[in-house]
Amino acid sequence: MRITVLGSGYVGLVSGACFADFGHFVTCVDLDKAKIERLNKGEMPIFEPGLEDLVRNNAKAGRLVFTTEIEPSVADADVVFIAVGTPSRRGDGHADLSYVYDAARMIGRAMTSFTVVVTKSTVPVGTGDEVERILRQVNPAGDFAVVSNPEFLREGAAIADFKIPDRVVIGAEDERAKRVMAEVYRPLSLNASPLFFVSRRTSELIKYAGNAFLALKITFINEMADLCEAVGANVQDVARGIGMDKRIGSKFLNAGPGYGGSCFPKDTLALVKTARDNDSPLSLVETTVTVNDNRKRAMARKVIAACGGSVRDKKIAVLGLTFKPNTDDMREAPALSIIQALQDKGARIAAFDPEGMEAASHLLQGVEFCDDAYDVVSDADALVIVTEWNQFRSLDFERIGAAMRHRVLVDLRNIYRYDEVERHGFEYTCVGRPSGVARGHLLEAAE
Known part of the structure; x- marks a missing residue:
């Protein structure tokens, strides 16, 4: 044809x-x-x-x-x-x-x-x-x-x-x-x-309904991650436990800094608008949009807390800029909100992404774009993993630690285990899982 x-x-x-x-x-x-x-x-x-x-x-x-x-x-x-x-x-x-x-x-x-x-x-x-x-x-x-x-x-x-x-x-x-x-x-x-x-109208709605449901699923597990941090549970185990239920499924249950990209943000907004225009508001989707927007700024606060409560005049190294790996798409990427929030608090930002730096350079001001994951950490006070590119999954932490001013790692995608990172002398912060600091607080509370 x-x-x-x-x-x-x-x-x-x-x-x-x-x-x-x-x-x-x-x-x-x-x-x-x-x-x-x-x-x-x-x-x-x-x-x-x-x-x-x-x-x-x-x-x-x-x-x-x-x-x-x-x-x-x-x-x-x-x-x-x-x-x-x-x-x-x-x-x-x-x-x-x-x-x-x-x-x-x-x-x-x-x-x-x-x-x-x-x-x-x-x-x-x-x-x-x-x-x-x-x-x-x-x-x-x-x-x-x-x-x-x-x-x-x-x-x-x-x-x-x-x-x-x-x-x-x-x-x-x-x-x-x-x-x-x-x-x-x-x-x-x-x-x-x-x-x-x-029917044609049904087809048009299927796409929006599907994306809204997946966005809701991501937002749900992110809120569960916050609860896990509060009570000392492990969100990855929670996700696996509920994902084994075939009615729920395991996909889109990875806690992190919130969804971005070309589809979920604009499609959820458009669906909310369509529902309001037809006097049939979708409260769950509206809440999903609000929670996801707040989530990105909350990740910046997590980085600030890991740096002792202030990032003023500190260098923060960021690995991953695109909204997900294997793309150069920066649309609504969580990194944009996180970096802006850190800059607002006085941080200096260095960043590396395998494919997204050209697009990011048009969206971010005052960011030092680096050649690789080891260049970006030079004299850094903290390293933040925002996007889970495969090449970030096997970092040489001795080499990274030697180049940094302070060994602080904030893993917003949970791609490492605290024991493998902490044995290299890093203070490790992740999402929805007990880190070294969190475990210490829990032990003190238990005593």
């Missing part, structure tokens, strides 16, 4: 490359001329494991092309995916749908025969109805069907998620569109991936 993808950002580029790898002929369109030029040179605008090879191989085979020309790309397509950004709108938190609606107008002007128009972008309930209205307004005689097909891609594992999905949700009422979408995803039948056909 001939597929056109409008938008060559994270979702559009990954989706387009994977569709091409299925054997479809895919055209990725973007108005950013510089981005298209880079893609035509084989240069990726984002970091995603395996994406560069996937794009280059399919481009070389002639199944994947990149262009800024919208009209011919749409006119020749059987299916047009809208994969443009839907950022949070300033002021009210609602999803900014201006890019989606602009794309719909361009599609309406360009389509020449029956076309399935698919919203791949994450959009609020009812967006498909408005896209359909715009298409009909622009092209009254047009033959088309509007479908919702939300993405469920995890940054860092997007290609595997696309090719071996838990489910493919397709919101459509038009029978022709259903047949076309079944053909688009036919290669997945080899993996027995279920195509889940629902």
